[in-house]
Amino acid sequence: MFAHLISELRHRISSQCRVCHAWPAQPVCEACVAQFAQPQHRCSTCARPLPEAVRQCGTCLKAPTALDLCLAAVPYAFPWSNLIADYKFHAQPGLVRSFATLLRSAPWVEPALERADALLPMPLSNQRLALRGYNQALLLARQLSEGKTQAKLLLRIRDTPSQHTLKRAQRLTALTDAFAVEPLKISQIKGARLVLVDDVMTTGASIFAAAQVLKVAGAAHVTGLVIARTE
Numbered sequence: 377m378f379a380h381l382i383s384e385l386r387h388r389i390s391s392q393c394r395v396c397h398a399w400p401a402q403p404v405c406e407a408c409v410a411q412f413a414q415p416q417h418r419c420s421t422c423a424r425p426l427p428e429a430v431r432q433c434g435t436c437l438k439a440p441t442a443l444d445l446c447l448a449a450v451p452y453a454f455p456w457s458n459l460i461a462d463y464k465f466h467a468q469p470g471l472v473r474s475f476a477t478l479l480r481s482a483p484w485v486e487p488a489l490e491r492a493d494a495l496l497p498m499p500l501s502n503q504r505l506a507l508r509g510y511n512q513a514l515l516l517a518r519q520l521s522e523g524k525t526q527a528k529l530l531l532r533i534r535d536t537p538s539q540h541t542l543k544r545a546q547r548l549t550a551l552t553d554a555f556a557v558e559p560l561k562i563s564q565i566k567g568a569r570l571v572l573v574d575d576v577m578t579t580g581a582s583i584f585a586a587a588q589v590l591k592v593a594g595a596a597h598v599t600g601l602v603i604a605r606t607e
Contacts, residue, residue, distance in 0.1 A: 393408055394455070395408040396408050402474060403470075403471055403473075404455070404459070404478075408455065409478065409481075412450065412455055413449065413450050413456075413481070413482075417430075418448060418605070419446070420432055421436045421440070421446050422435065422436050422441065422446050422577075422580050423447060424605065441584045441587065441588075442584060442588040442598060443583070443587045443598055443599070443600045444597045444598055445484075445488065446577075446599070446602075447482060447483075448601075448602050448604060449475075449481070449485070449604065450478065450603065450605075451605060451606070452576055452578075452605060452607070456604050459474075460475075460575055460604060463575070464508070464575060465508070467509065472512075472515045472516055472519045473519060475516060475575075475603050476519035479520065485601065488571060488601065489520060489571065491569055492570065492571040493524070493568040494529065494568060494571070495517040495521050495525045495571045495573050496525075496526055496527075496529055496530045496570055496590075497514040497527060497530075497573050498513045498530075498573065498574040498583065499511065499527075500513075501534070501535035513573050513575060520601075526564070529557060529565065530557060530558075530572075530586060531558055532555060533556045551581055555585055555586045555589045556589060557590065562594070565594055566595075568594075568596060569596055569597040570597070570599070571598075571600075572587060572590075572600050573601050573602075574600070574601070575602060576602060576603065576604050576605075576606070577600065577604070577606065578606045580600075583600045
């Protein structure tokens with residue numbers, strides 16, 4: 377709690393861009409957003425960069441995922457990778473405002489939010505939540521739409537190793553039975569349009585596994601929404 381308050385105070389008194397150090401500015405100034413957040417054509421179901429004329433990547437065509445749509449605002453590269461690390465690991469939740477603005481400015485994000493019945497943050501295990509002190513995906517979902525955010529529909533029922541330490545095949549295996557829908561709220565899933573919110577997408581193993589659980593529970597449409605996507 378103390379770390380959260382310190383971060384909030386830093387956010388309020390800081391008037392310097394975290395990227396170019398321009399003053400006065402938001403945590404990321406308009407010039408840096410314009411330079412580092414240019415819209416990029418991406419695969420419709422995994423958000424990998426693609427040529428303009430191509431709708432889906434070969435991987436998604438060969439092995440379709442449970443996501444109906446996948447949207448990412450920026451590549452996981454400078455300066456966003458550093459800012460996301462600060463947001464997640466260095467107790468700077470105040471950056472969520474800039475990330476939410478970044479997402480809302482990305483193509484197709486506003487319509488996805490408007491059509492959604494609920495935003496579901498990717499859940500953390502109890503162990504990781506205790507270590508970090510907050511769920512960065514939950515903060516982001518609430519910033520995007522407080523009224524639509526449902527934090528207890530999708531559950532993390534099994535802790536798994538940090539995904540960046542595993543190879544792709546290991547990630548898929550590690551996430552088996554990691555997610556579940558709250559049994560008492562399954563009626564809210566059936567026929568619903570849902571948006572899964574997370575900060576970063578790498579192989580997509582986590583968000584694909586969560587989407588599969590929601591589809592099995594009866595969700596009509598699932599969109600993945602992330603700040604950044606690895607290339």
